[in-house]
Amino acid sequence: MKVSTGWLAEYISLEGVTAEELADKITAAGIEIDGVERRNKGISGIVTGYVKSKEKHPDADKLNVCIVDAGQGEDLQIVCGAKNVEAGQKVPVALVGAKLPGLDIKKAKLRGVLSQGMICSAKELGLNDKLLPKELQEGILVLPEDMEVGLDIADVLGLNDEVLEFDLTPNRSDCLSMIGAAYEVSAILAREVNLPKPEADLVEAGGSAVASISVSIENEEHCGHYAVRYISGVKPGPSPLWIQNRLMAAGVRPINNIVDITNYVMLEYGQPLHAFDADRLEGGVLSVRQAREGEVLTTLDGQERKLEPQMLVIADGAKAVALAGVMGGLNSEVTGATVNLVLESARFDGGTVRKTSRQLGLRSEASLRFEKEVDPQAVLPALNRAATLIARYAGGTVLEGIVQAGSDAAEEKILSLSLNKLNRYLGTELSLLEVKTLFGRLHFKCGDAASDMLEVQVPTRRGDISYDVDLIEEIARLYGYDKIPTTLIEGVTTPGALTASQNIRRELRRLLAHGGYQEVLGYSFIQPEQSKLFPALSGGELAVKLAMPMSEERSVLRTSLLPQLLDIASYNTNRRQSDLALFEIGNVFFTDEEQLTRQPRELPVMGLLLSGTRVAKQWNAAAEPVDFFDLKGALETVVAHLGLHERIVYEGDAPEGYHPGRSASIYLQGTEGRLQIGTLGQIHPELQRKLDLVDTYVAEILLQPLYDMAASRLQYKDLPRFPGMERDIAVVVDASVSAGDLLNTIRENGGSLLQSVQVFDVYSGGKLDSGKKSIAISLLYRHNDHTLTDDEVSEVHEQVLASLGQTFGAELRK
Amino acid sequence: MKEKLEALKIEALAKLQDVSNPQELNDLRVKYLGKKGELTEVLRGMGGLSAEERPIIGQVANLVRSAIEEIVEAKQEAFVQQETLNRLQAEKVDVTLPGRRLAQGGIHPLSRVVQEIEDIFIGMGYRVAEGPEVETDYYNFEALNLPKNHPARDMQDSFYLTDDLLMRTQTSPVQVRTMQAMKGEAPVKIICPGKVFRRDDDDATHSFQFHQIEGLVIGRDIRMSDLKGTLQQFVQEMFGANTDIRLRPSFFPFTEPSVEVDVSCFKCGGNGCRLCKQTGWLEILGAGMVHPNVLEMGGYDPAEYSGFAFGMGVERIAMLKYGIDDIRHFYSNDMSFVKQFRGV
Incomplete structure (x- = not known):
C-alpha cells in the first residue's frame, strides 16, 4: 500500500514529523515501511502556461514556435518539438533557470530561433508515465483548460509529497486504506483522527432509487451485505487533478471521473466499489448468485472467463455482469457514453473471492481487499462517500435511498484481558493506566475497569484481533519491544541431548569426513527417469510424484541418493575436479500406493561415491585409479565402527544399475533373518558412458537398521598375555x-x-x-x-x- | 736396531700422514703392524740382542708400535667421520617438497552450521526433534493456525503431492508432532532442524529447497522476556559475546505476539557496512509467543501453559557467517566450494 503523506494529512496532523521519522516510527510499531519516495524528482522553476499561438518553425519541419503566457509579465517564445502541442492549451512550462531531472533550462537558439524555456512532457517532470493515459504518455502534458497560468507545477501536480510504501503482513489488511493508515499513525503519534462525513455531505434528489433497481442475495454465506445507489445523469470525463494526483501517488492510473472516484474511495476506505452502466443492465435487478454451469463472462480486461458453479457473480435479469469482488464485466462497463450509474458496495466472503481469483488467475485491487475481509461498517460510508464525490465531480444526481440486501451488522467484539496475564506474558510491569492509555491511542474502548480485568471493545476495522493475546501484542508493539526486559526461563531445568540415532549420524559424518570423504547435499526431488536407475532399496514400491512440479527435472521424490551423487560427480568432473570421494546422508521416499493417500515411507540413507584416483597426482606416489575394494573398505569401516561387521554379508548378485561383475548387495543378519540394506559397486559401464565418467563406484545403505542394531556399548577385554x-x-x-x-x-x-x-x-x-x-x-x-x-x-x-x-x-x- | 725402529717409525708416520683412503690405511696398517709386517720383522731380530739391550729395545719397539697404532686409529676415526658426513650429505632431502597428507574429507557447510546451532541449544537444555519431509496439510498448516483459505498461506506457496499431502514448508509441524507426543507434559524444549520446500524460483537468495531450525519452549509462565533472553544468549554464542538483538513487531499465524529478530552486525559491530546494508543490523530470526490455538491443538491448555517459538534459515546464517553471496552454491556441491569449509 502506497500512502501519500499529503493525502494522509487530510485525516491526521503530521505537523513536525518528517516522512522519514514517520516511516521509522511506523516500522518500529509493526508495519515495515519499505521506502519513502519523494514525488518531486528534482524539478523547480516550472509553471503553468497558456499556448497563445503556434507557428511552424521556418527552418525545421518537426519544430513549432509557440508564444506562451506563463504569467511572467511578458509572453515567452518557446520552440517545441512535440506533435501534440496546440494553441489554446494549458501546459507546464520550464522557465529559463528551471531544473528538471538531469536538465537545466537555459535561453537557447534552436535552428536560429530563440527559445525562452521548454514545454514539458509528463516524463520530463518525473511522473511515472505508466500511470498516465496513453494519449499523455507521448508528447507534452496537456493540463485542464480551466487551469490558471503562472502556478508552480509541483503544487498543481501534487509533487510536494512523499509516498510511504507500507509492506503489510496478511493480518494488517486494515491498513489497505488511507483511513486505516491514519488510525495506525494516530496510535503511534497519539494524535486525533478526522474522518470525512459523507452522510452529512450527500444530497439526494430525483425520486427513490428502489424504483430503478432492486437487489438480492441468493446465498448469504458468500455475501453478507450488498448495497447500491442509483445515480442519474452523470457526465463521464476527466476527474479533477487532485484526485488524479492522489491516485498516481498511490500507483493507480486515472481513467475517468467515475472510475477514478470508485478507486479513490476504495483507497480511502479500503472498501472496493464497482460502477455499472445502469442502462446496460437488464430487468432493473441485480442479484448475487453462484455462476451457472458453463456460464461465460468477459471481464473488464477483455478476457473471456469460463465460470464454475462455486464462483460468485453479480447478475442482472439475464446474465452475469460481474465476477463478485474480483472484476466487473465488459457488458456493463461504464463508458464515455454512460448516463446512469448503479454504484455497488458490498461485503463478499474472503474465502470465496480468494478461490475464484486463484482459479482464474485473476487478481485485482478489489480481490486483494475482499480476500482479507473488509470492514462491515465501511460498506455504507464508502458508498455514500463515492456517491457524494460523483455528484460533485461527475455531475450526477443521487437518487433517494440505498438499495440493499443483507446487512452491515457486525457482532460487537469485546475481549476480556487480564492485566496480570499481560504482564506475566510479556515479563513487564505495566500499570492499568498505562495499558488503558495505549488502548485509547488505538481507539479501542476499554471501559472504566479499575481492577485486573479489562473489557476491550475492538473496532470492526481490526478483524485480525480475536484473542486476548492479540490485545497483548497491540500493547507490546506500541509500548516497544526494546523496553521488554531480558530474562532467563525459570522453573525446571532440562538436560539437552541428541538421540542415539542422531549421535550415530554425526559419528558417521565425522568418520567419513576424516577418512577423506566430502559430504554433499542434494535435492529431495529428481527426474522420473533417475528414480528407476537404482531400484534395489525400493522393495518394489513406487516413486512419489509432485502434483505441480516446477520442472520435469525435479518432479519426483528421490528413491535413491545415487543419481544426484552421479550428477555431482559429472558436474565436478566437467570442472576438472575428477578425484572424488563423496557421501550424503538424506532421505529417500517410497509408496506402495498408485494414488497417494497417506505419507510415503521416508527412509534415511547414506550414499557414497568414489571416482578418479586414490591419491592425487603427486611426485612420490603413483596416481592409481580407485577400485571396488576402496569403496568396500569404506563401508566395512563404517559397519565395523558401529560394531556390526560380523552381521554384514556381501553377495555378488549384480543389483540393477551396476556393473554385474563388480557389484554386490549388502545384507544385514538380524534376529529375524537377513535384510537387504544396501548395494555397492561400479555403476554400469553403459551409464558411466552416458555420464561421461571414468570408473565410478557407488554405494547406498539404509541407516535405520544400522541405528537400530548398532552395538554402541564399548566393553573392555583382557589384553593378550601370551604370544600367538x-x-x-x-x-x-x-x-x-x-x-x-x-x-x-x-x-x-x-x-x-x-x-x-x-x-x-x-x-x-x-x-x-x-x-x-x-x-x-x-x-x-x-x-x-x-x-x-x-x-x-x-x-x-x-x-x-x-x-x-x-x-x-x-x-x-x- | 734402535735406529732401524726409529727409521721405521718415521717412515710409517710419514706415510700414514699422507694416507688418503681407508683401503690405503688398512694396507699400511698391515704393512707395518701385521703379523708379517715390518715392525714384526724388525722385532724378530731381537733374539740376537743382549739381555741388557732387550728391554730397552723392547720399550722402543712398543713406543713405535703405539705411535703407529695411534695414528692408524686416528686416521680410521677420521675416515669414519668423513664417511658419515658423506652419507648424511648424500641423504639430504628437499624439505620444501610436499609431504603425504592424511586423507581429508569434510562436512557440508550447512551440516556444520546445523551442528553448531544444535550444540548451542543442547547446551541450553534443548533436545533435537525431527520429522518427515512429506507432511499432511493438517500438521503443516491447520494445526499451526493456518486453516484452509487462510490468506497467510499465500506467503508460502507449496509443493503439494495430493490435496492433503505436501512437502513441508517449515519445520514447525515437528513442533506440533512433539507437543502431541508429549501428551501435555511440560516443559517442552526442543529445536527442529530440517529441509523445507517452497515454490520459489532459484536465484542468489532463493532456493526451492532450504534448511530451517525452529525452536519451541512450552511451560508454565513462559514469558516474552524469556524469549528475548534465550535469543540473546544464542546469538552471543553463535556470533560473539558483543552481539545484541533487536525485536521488531511482525506477523506469523502461529505466534502472537510475533517478532522479527535482528542481530547487531557482527562484521562491523553495528556501525554499518556492506553486509548489513549500512543498517548495523542483520535480520536472522522470526519468533513469537505460541498462539493459543496452536497450544490447544498440541494438547496444552492456553490458560495454564504458555510458550515461545523461533525459527531461522540455516542457509541465511551460513551465508552471513561465511560471507557467501549466492545460496545456489550450497546445492551445486562444487568441490571448490565445499572444500573451503574443512578447517576449524
Missing part, C-alpha cells in the same frame, strides 16, 4: 569359490583358538590351471591362558585345512 602363533596357507580352488565362503569355513573350523584370519594374496594364471585361483591366508592362533605348542595349533589347523579340502576341493599349495 601365525600360520600362512595358500590354497588353490576353483575361480568361482568366493573368499568370503572360504573365510567363513575357516572361522567355523578354527574354534576358539583362531583369533583372526587375513587374506594376503589372491593369484591366478601363471602355473595355475585356468579356472583356478590361489588364495593366500594368514591365520593367527592364540590361547588366553598359555603359550600354544606346535601340536595344539596343528591339531586345529589340520582340521581347518581338511574342511577346506572337503568343502571346496581346495588344494594346499606348497
Whole structure:
C-alpha cells in the first residue's frame, strides 16, 4: 500500500514529523515501511502556461514556435518539438533557470530561433508515465483548460509529497486504506483522527432509487451485505487533478471521473466499489448468485472467463455482469457514453473471492481487499462517500435511498484481558493506566475497569484481533519491544541431548569426513527417469510424484541418493575436479500406493561415491585409479565402527544399475533373518558412458537398521598375555569359490583358538590351471591362558585345512 | 736396531700422514703392524740382542708400535667421520617438497552450521526433534493456525503431492508432532532442524529447497522476556559475546505476539557496512509467543501453559557467517566450494 503523506494529512496532523521519522516510527510499531519516495524528482522553476499561438518553425519541419503566457509579465517564445502541442492549451512550462531531472533550462537558439524555456512532457517532470493515459504518455502534458497560468507545477501536480510504501503482513489488511493508515499513525503519534462525513455531505434528489433497481442475495454465506445507489445523469470525463494526483501517488492510473472516484474511495476506505452502466443492465435487478454451469463472462480486461458453479457473480435479469469482488464485466462497463450509474458496495466472503481469483488467475485491487475481509461498517460510508464525490465531480444526481440486501451488522467484539496475564506474558510491569492509555491511542474502548480485568471493545476495522493475546501484542508493539526486559526461563531445568540415532549420524559424518570423504547435499526431488536407475532399496514400491512440479527435472521424490551423487560427480568432473570421494546422508521416499493417500515411507540413507584416483597426482606416489575394494573398505569401516561387521554379508548378485561383475548387495543378519540394506559397486559401464565418467563406484545403505542394531556399548577385554602363533596357507580352488565362503569355513573350523584370519594374496594364471585361483591366508592362533605348542595349533589347523579340502576341493599349495 | 725402529717409525708416520683412503690405511696398517709386517720383522731380530739391550729395545719397539697404532686409529676415526658426513650429505632431502597428507574429507557447510546451532541449544537444555519431509496439510498448516483459505498461506506457496499431502514448508509441524507426543507434559524444549520446500524460483537468495531450525519452549509462565533472553544468549554464542538483538513487531499465524529478530552486525559491530546494508543490523530470526490455538491443538491448555517459538534459515546464517553471496552454491556441491569449509 502506497500512502501519500499529503493525502494522509487530510485525516491526521503530521505537523513536525518528517516522512522519514514517520516511516521509522511506523516500522518500529509493526508495519515495515519499505521506502519513502519523494514525488518531486528534482524539478523547480516550472509553471503553468497558456499556448497563445503556434507557428511552424521556418527552418525545421518537426519544430513549432509557440508564444506562451506563463504569467511572467511578458509572453515567452518557446520552440517545441512535440506533435501534440496546440494553441489554446494549458501546459507546464520550464522557465529559463528551471531544473528538471538531469536538465537545466537555459535561453537557447534552436535552428536560429530563440527559445525562452521548454514545454514539458509528463516524463520530463518525473511522473511515472505508466500511470498516465496513453494519449499523455507521448508528447507534452496537456493540463485542464480551466487551469490558471503562472502556478508552480509541483503544487498543481501534487509533487510536494512523499509516498510511504507500507509492506503489510496478511493480518494488517486494515491498513489497505488511507483511513486505516491514519488510525495506525494516530496510535503511534497519539494524535486525533478526522474522518470525512459523507452522510452529512450527500444530497439526494430525483425520486427513490428502489424504483430503478432492486437487489438480492441468493446465498448469504458468500455475501453478507450488498448495497447500491442509483445515480442519474452523470457526465463521464476527466476527474479533477487532485484526485488524479492522489491516485498516481498511490500507483493507480486515472481513467475517468467515475472510475477514478470508485478507486479513490476504495483507497480511502479500503472498501472496493464497482460502477455499472445502469442502462446496460437488464430487468432493473441485480442479484448475487453462484455462476451457472458453463456460464461465460468477459471481464473488464477483455478476457473471456469460463465460470464454475462455486464462483460468485453479480447478475442482472439475464446474465452475469460481474465476477463478485474480483472484476466487473465488459457488458456493463461504464463508458464515455454512460448516463446512469448503479454504484455497488458490498461485503463478499474472503474465502470465496480468494478461490475464484486463484482459479482464474485473476487478481485485482478489489480481490486483494475482499480476500482479507473488509470492514462491515465501511460498506455504507464508502458508498455514500463515492456517491457524494460523483455528484460533485461527475455531475450526477443521487437518487433517494440505498438499495440493499443483507446487512452491515457486525457482532460487537469485546475481549476480556487480564492485566496480570499481560504482564506475566510479556515479563513487564505495566500499570492499568498505562495499558488503558495505549488502548485509547488505538481507539479501542476499554471501559472504566479499575481492577485486573479489562473489557476491550475492538473496532470492526481490526478483524485480525480475536484473542486476548492479540490485545497483548497491540500493547507490546506500541509500548516497544526494546523496553521488554531480558530474562532467563525459570522453573525446571532440562538436560539437552541428541538421540542415539542422531549421535550415530554425526559419528558417521565425522568418520567419513576424516577418512577423506566430502559430504554433499542434494535435492529431495529428481527426474522420473533417475528414480528407476537404482531400484534395489525400493522393495518394489513406487516413486512419489509432485502434483505441480516446477520442472520435469525435479518432479519426483528421490528413491535413491545415487543419481544426484552421479550428477555431482559429472558436474565436478566437467570442472576438472575428477578425484572424488563423496557421501550424503538424506532421505529417500517410497509408496506402495498408485494414488497417494497417506505419507510415503521416508527412509534415511547414506550414499557414497568414489571416482578418479586414490591419491592425487603427486611426485612420490603413483596416481592409481580407485577400485571396488576402496569403496568396500569404506563401508566395512563404517559397519565395523558401529560394531556390526560380523552381521554384514556381501553377495555378488549384480543389483540393477551396476556393473554385474563388480557389484554386490549388502545384507544385514538380524534376529529375524537377513535384510537387504544396501548395494555397492561400479555403476554400469553403459551409464558411466552416458555420464561421461571414468570408473565410478557407488554405494547406498539404509541407516535405520544400522541405528537400530548398532552395538554402541564399548566393553573392555583382557589384553593378550601370551604370544600367538601365525600360520600362512595358500590354497588353490576353483575361480568361482568366493573368499568370503572360504573365510567363513575357516572361522567355523578354527574354534576358539583362531583369533583372526587375513587374506594376503589372491593369484591366478601363471602355473595355475585356468579356472583356478590361489588364495593366500594368514591365520593367527592364540590361547588366553598359555603359550600354544606346535601340536595344539596343528591339531586345529589340520582340521581347518581338511574342511577346506572337503568343502571346496581346495588344494594346499606348497 | 734402535735406529732401524726409529727409521721405521718415521717412515710409517710419514706415510700414514699422507694416507688418503681407508683401503690405503688398512694396507699400511698391515704393512707395518701385521703379523708379517715390518715392525714384526724388525722385532724378530731381537733374539740376537743382549739381555741388557732387550728391554730397552723392547720399550722402543712398543713406543713405535703405539705411535703407529695411534695414528692408524686416528686416521680410521677420521675416515669414519668423513664417511658419515658423506652419507648424511648424500641423504639430504628437499624439505620444501610436499609431504603425504592424511586423507581429508569434510562436512557440508550447512551440516556444520546445523551442528553448531544444535550444540548451542543442547547446551541450553534443548533436545533435537525431527520429522518427515512429506507432511499432511493438517500438521503443516491447520494445526499451526493456518486453516484452509487462510490468506497467510499465500506467503508460502507449496509443493503439494495430493490435496492433503505436501512437502513441508517449515519445520514447525515437528513442533506440533512433539507437543502431541508429549501428551501435555511440560516443559517442552526442543529445536527442529530440517529441509523445507517452497515454490520459489532459484536465484542468489532463493532456493526451492532450504534448511530451517525452529525452536519451541512450552511451560508454565513462559514469558516474552524469556524469549528475548534465550535469543540473546544464542546469538552471543553463535556470533560473539558483543552481539545484541533487536525485536521488531511482525506477523506469523502461529505466534502472537510475533517478532522479527535482528542481530547487531557482527562484521562491523553495528556501525554499518556492506553486509548489513549500512543498517548495523542483520535480520536472522522470526519468533513469537505460541498462539493459543496452536497450544490447544498440541494438547496444552492456553490458560495454564504458555510458550515461545523461533525459527531461522540455516542457509541465511551460513551465508552471513561465511560471507557467501549466492545460496545456489550450497546445492551445486562444487568441490571448490565445499572444500573451503574443512578447517576449524
